[in-house]
Amino acid sequence: MEITKKIAQAIIESRPVIDEMLVPFKGVEVSNVGFKDADGDPFEWEDGTEYAIVSFKAMSEYHFDRASEDFENEDYADACNHNLTLSVEATKARELISSTGVLVCHKIENKDGDMIVVVKSFKAIPAENAGTKLRTLGGKGKKDGKKSKIALAENDEVSIDDMRVALIKDGASKKDVKAMNDKKVAKAYAEL
Numbered sequence: 001m002e003i004t005k006k007i008a009q010a011i012i013e014s015r016p017v018i019d020e021m022l023v024p025f026k027g028v029e030v031s032n033v034g035f036k037d038a039d040g041d042p043f044e045w046e047d048g049t050e051y052a053i054v055s056f057k058a059m060s061e062y063h064f065d066r067a068s069e070d071f072e073n074e075d076y077a078d079a080c081n082h083n084l085t086l087s088v089e090a091t092k093a094r095e096l097i098s099s100t101g102v103l104v105c106h107k108i109e110n111k112d113g114d115m116i117v118v119v120k121s122f123k124a125i126p127a128e129n130a131g132t133k134l135r136t137l138g139g140k141g142k143k144d145g146k147k148s149k150i151a152l153a154e155n156d157e158v159s160i161d162d163m164r165v166a167l168i169k170d171g172a173s174k175k176d177v178k179a180m181n182d183k184k185v186a187k188a189y190a191e192l
Contacts, residue, residue, distance in 0.1 A: 007186045008076035009137055012067050014160045014182055015059050015083060018105045018117065028103040028122070029057040030096050031083065031181045042090070052093035056084045057182055058103060060117035071137055080183060086119040098179055099124035160185055 003011075018025055032055040036042055042050045059067065063082040070079035084105065088096065101124040107115045163185050167177050172188070180188065 003076045003080060003183070003187075005071075005074070005076060007183075008071060008079050010160070010163075010186045011080045011182050012064075012071065012137060015057050015064075017059050017061060017064050018084065018103065019061055021106050021117070022104060022120070024102045024104050025058070026102050026125075027100060029100045029182075030098065030122075030124075031055050031057040031183075033093050033097050035090060035093070043087070050090040051087050052090050054086045054088050054093055054096055054122070056086070056103060056119070056122070058084050060084060060105070062117065068137055084117070084119050086122055096122070096124055101125045163188075 016025065016028065034043075034053045034055070035050070043052060044050055059082055063084065067079045067082040070076075070082070084103070101122055103122050104120045105117050106120045108118055110116050160182050164177050164180075167185065167188055168174055177185070
């Protein structure tokens with residue numbers, strides 16, 4: 001199924017923007033854990049150790065700006081692909097699938113000499129008050145991360161959690177819905 005404007009907006013606006021360095025942000029979700037590259041080969045560090053790329057339901061200001069740009073250009077699939085990631089040893093990464101926890105970011109200099117925001121650490125813990133900030137795509141400023149409401153239409157607000165509940169009420173198993181990343185939840189919800 002194609003990612004529509006409505007689905008892309010729901011996904012992007014559900015991701016908190018991490019804009020403070022070395023501050024623990026609680027309630028950040030792991031959205032995906034990838035163990036293989038596009039060719040199907042496992043990711044490996046130079047020493048041969050396998051690792052996974054852990055994607056978080058969170059963005060830096062840079063990611064949000066890129067997502068906004070892609071969204072404005074109606075490239076909705078690419079707009080949903082901007083988020084913070086962390087490379088983690090494969091066996092440890094398996095423990096992070098579908099987890100929520102505390103994310104800490106910092107800035108480092110990349111190979112081009114630019115300062116970029118990267119994930120410094122992530123510790124999986126039970127979800128608590130988020131303490132994270134969301135952005136709206138219309139440039140209308142910050143949203144309170146504690147409510148995590150997503151404006152889908154003028155009078156239609158649905159959070160990702162509400163979408164999950166609706167899917168379960170529609171007959172999907174709790175286990176299957178919990179295992180879905182936000183993109184899959186939004187897609188399934190749109191098909192209800």
